Amino acid sequence: MSGENMAVKLLESDGKSVKVEFEGVPLAVANAIRRLIISEVPTMAVEEVLIIENSSGMTNEILAHRISLIPFVSDIDRYVPPEECTCGSKLGCEKCVVRYVLKAEAGDQPMTVYSRDMTPEDPNTTVVPVSGNIPIVKLAPGEKIELELYVRVGRGKKHAKWQPGIATLYESKENVEKRILFVESFGFLKPKRMVLEAIRILNKKVNNLMRTIKGCE
């Protein structure tokens, strides 16, 4: 594949989404980038919830599931997926886990627990919920929750909670030779970073394949 006739242009860009125009890029390559954004770009979300106390009206599994769907601003340069970490520990180390505590108790009035009520073990961490206004559970007076949350790096192919955003590929209206890749981020990573990360992963996969084929000769 020669890169001489390829042109990639950034059409639109804001904090949430980007539009990239591909010219002369094979459909298979452009589609591979789209698919990699959805399923392989790593992001961070709660993977494990330790329930110390839950006297709310919501069952443990629904509460844990709601918490797991909260997107976290992901630092994928610093953190690695647990299966790729060198620590080999089930609980994880400072390279593969960010710990949070969620503690709330309703007084005389019913209260709502929000994502901003989660407190990180390390107050300086950059891995924080994308929004603080996500309602997690409502508590009636006297009810209490106390949870320990383990935020880990994962990929969309393992669970949709790690899907970093939306990627769609379509033909340009003016010129069918051109294709447009629209990428929207859910807040885990910057949209530009998602595209670059997908290209890096694709490059790695192709190199691995080449090495394997050469090894067979």
Add this chain to the structure above:
Amino acid sequence: MMFPIRCFTCGALIADKWEEYKARVDAGESPAKVLDELGVKRYCCRRMFISAEDYFDEVVEFRLKFGKKGDMRT
């Protein structure tokens, strides 16, 4: 149950916009206008809002009236 955190179809985060949406629609604004202003663009996410019924409030109300303090599981 409570309003879902993510859109069932596309997976976008929607729960952070729920309370503003609910307050404004209850105050009489048109749901379409509120959703446009909140930046909820796709129809998969929009139907999450317009078809939502937060009946967890009723659960809380029930437990407020009938639940015992401390362990309220029956």
